[in-house]
Amino acid sequence: xxxxxxxxxxxxxxxxxxxxxxxxxxxxxxxxxxxxxxxxxxxxxxxxxxxxxxxxxxxxxxxxxxxxxxxxxxxxxxxxxxxxxxxxxxxxxxxxxxxxxxxxxxxxxxxxxxxxxxxxxxxxxxxxxxxxxxxxxxxxxxxxxxxxxxxxxxxxxxxxxxxxxxxxxxxxxxxxxxxxxxxxxxxxxxxxxxxxxxxxxxxxxxxxxxxxxxxxxxxxxxxxxxxxxxxxxxxxxxxxxxxxxxxxxxxxxxxxxxxx
Numbered sequence: 395x396x397x398x399x400x401x402x403x404x405x406x407x408x409x410x411x412x413x414x415x416x417x418x419x420x421x422x423x424x425x426x427x428x429x430x431x432x433x434x435x436x437x438x439x440x441x442x443x444x445x446x447x448x449x450x451x452x453x454x455x456x457x458x459x460x461x462x463x464x465x466x467x468x469x470x471x472x473x474x475x476x477x478x479x480x481x482x483x484x485x486x487x488x489x490x491x492x493x494x495x496x497x498x499x500x501x502x503x504x505x506x507x508x509x510x511x512x513x514x515x516x517x518x519x520x521x522x523x524x525x526x527x528x529x530x531x532x533x534x535x536x537x538x539x540x541x542x543x544x545x546x547x548x549x550x551x552x553x554x555x556x557x558x559x560x561x562x563x564x565x566x567x568x569x570x571x572x573x574x575x576x577x578x579x580x581x582x583x584x585x586x587x588x589x590x591x592x593x594x595x596x597x598x599x600x601x602x603x604x605x606x607x608x609x610x611x612x613x614x615x616x617x618x619x620x621x622x623x624x625x626x627x628x629x630x631x632x633x634x635x636x637x638x639x640x641x642x643x644x645x646x647x648x649x650x651x652x653x654x
Contacts, residue, residue: 420471423653428498431650437464437473439570441609443628444477444648447501459607460570462486468493468651479626480647481541485572487651496650504642505574507590508615508623511638516563516621520640523596532592537644540573540585550588552595562600565590566620568608574626586624589643612636 425434436448440457448455456473458464464476465486476483477500487493509517527533532550539548567586569575575584582603594601604620611623616636626646629639 420469420653423474425475425496425650425652427496428500428650431475434474435472437467437476439464439478439608442478443501443503443630444479446630446632447648448477462570465490465493465651468653471653474652476651477648478651479571479574480649481573482571482626483649483651492654493651494654496652498650500648500650502645502647503628505626505644505646506629506639506642508612508627508633508637508639510615510618510621511636513621513638517638517640519597520593520622523593524641524643526596527589527592533589533643536588536592537585539588545573550592552591556595557598558594558600560598562602563590563594563597564602564604564619564621566604566606566611566614566623567625568611569605570608571626575624585644586626590622590624 425431431451433452433454435454435456436452437456437458438444438448439461440459445455445457456464456467458467461476461478461482464473464478467473468476469490469492478486480495480499483495487495507520509520524533535548536550538544539546539550567575567582569577569582569584571584573584574586575582577583582605587603591601604614606614608625611620611625611627612633613636614620615623623637627633628646629642633639
């Protein structure tokens with residue numbers, strides 16, 4: 395084969411690769427630190443604290459009903475970064491080898507249970523149950539089963555013969571936030587589910603879980619359609635205008651997901 399023909403074939407292959415890359419429409423990552431966020435398009439789940447934090451950084455915030463949709467937009471190049479809780483971020487990155495998490499933490503926060511204003515009796519009962527579950531190690535065991543290197547090794551099992559004659563707690567959640575809550579077949583599972591199951595076991599109550607959009611949870615609690623809101627929910631001034639919160643049951647970190 396002549397040299398000129400070899401060069402022509404190589405040039406054609408190179409051009410084809412360039413065209414293919416251009417057609418993908420996914421730009422290279424331009425966010426390498428928190429300082430790079432200014433002016434970038436940040437994807438968030440609607441109504442989350444990530445939504446509020448992102449709005450303080452840039453006017454270019456794209457809001458999605460699900461964190462997974464924000465991550466998909468990142469993969470497609472429609473947003474430059476996704477601001478979300480560290481634990482769901484780890485799940486998304488584990489399942490998407492083209493994504494990574496910045497080493498810098500964006501914010502540290504505490505999760506608590508939303509309760510209707512004025513329902514101090516339920517708030518106090520849940521706080522008492524949380525105190526008991528913390529002191530006897532149950533809450534740490536539940537967390538370890540969902541978060542960390544020992545995940546899956548200590549599943550929570552309700553005690554036998556629990557007297558549940560004290561009524562039912564209706565829990566509003568959004569099962570799109572692993573490992574706190576997500577779908578496993580027809581069942582809603584996760585850290586928050588096991589935590590509330592243990593709370594109800596302690597209080598002698600049944601647990602009913604209603605799955606809904608995240609930004610509907612506060613309204614459901616405020617209106618009385620749900621007794622509590624549990625969905626990796628941070629205490630904020632805005633939320634405190636509509637609901638009360640129990641004592642915190644765990645800490646969490648907001649992080650940034652970007653393309654590699």
